[in-house]
Amino acid sequence: MATTHTEEPRQNRPDQHRHFIDKDDVADNAYRTDELDEAYADVANLAAVKSEFGDEYFQQASPGTRALLLNLKRSPLDKLEVRLALSQAIDRDQLSVVLGGAYQPTTTWLPEGTGGSSPDAFQDQIGFNPTKAKDNLSKAGFPNGEGFPKLTMIALDSPEAQTQAQFLQNSFKTVLNIDVGIEALDSPTRSERTGNGD
Numbered sequence: 001m002a003t004t005h006t007e008e009p010r011q012n013r014p015d016q017h018r019h020f021i022d023k024d025d026v027a028d029n030a031y032r033t034d035e036l037d038e039a040y041a042d043v044a045n046l047a048a049v050k051s052e053f054g055d056e057y058f059q060q061a062s063p064g065t066r067a068l069l070l071n072l073k074r075s076p077l078d079k080l081e082v083r084l085a086l087s088q089a090i091d092r093d094q095l096s097v098v099l100g101g102a103y104q105p106t107t108t109w110l111p112e113g114t115g116g117s118s119p120d121a122f123q124d125q126i127g128f129n130p131t132k133a134k135d136n137l138s139k140a141g142f143p144n145g146e147g148f149p150k151l152t153m154i155a156l157d158s159p160e161a162q163t164q165a166q167f168l169q170n171s172f173k174t175v176l177n178i179d180v181g182i183e184a185l186d187s188p189t190r191s192e193r194t195g196n197g198d
Helices: 026-030 043-056 082-090 092-098 128-141 160-174 189-196
Strands: 151-156 180-185
Touching: 026 043, 026 160, 043 082, 043 160, 082 128, 092 160, 128 160, 151 160, 151 189, 160 180, 180 189
Parallel strands: 151 180
Antiparallel strands: none
16 A cells, blocks of 8 residues: 655745645645645445545546555465455455445456556456455365464554455455454554564
C-alpha cells in the first residue's frame, strides 16, 4: 500500500516541501480545515466524501496495483497451492464494491493502460473460485483449513487499509476456514518489517 502524500498550501510553505500523511481520513480533515490544497479521498468512506465535497471530488485513473506480499520462504506460503488458494478465495469484484468502486478488480500485476494484460487475463488461474480454492488448500495438506497455522497480515493503520485487511480476513475464513490476524502499523514500521521479510 503506497504512502499517501499531499501538498500543503504554497502560501504557508514557501520552501514548497511536500507533507506526507499516511492516513487518508487525516488528510481529508486537513483539507477540510484548509491546511492542504488537495488530499486523496478516504476510500473507506468514499460515498460520504463524494457527498460532502461534491464538485471538489475528482476521480482520476492512476496506474498501480494493490496486492498481498507473501514471504515465500516461510511455511506454508512456500507451497504454490496455498498461494493459489488464498488468491482464489478473494472476490475482487466484491472488494471493489466494499471500497466504493474506487478500484478496478484485476488478476494482473500491471494495469492494462501501462502495457499490462486485460484485468481478467488470469481469472481462470487465480481469480475468485471458492471450489478451486478449497481444492488447492486440500492439495497443500490442509483440507477445510485443518492444521493450517494462523497467519498475520500487516497493514497500514488507516481506514482504507484496515477495511481491505478485514475483507481479506473474512474471505479466508469464509472460503478456506483459516484464521488470519491483522496487525495495524504506521508506514515506517510496516516498510521496515516488509523489508526484513516479516
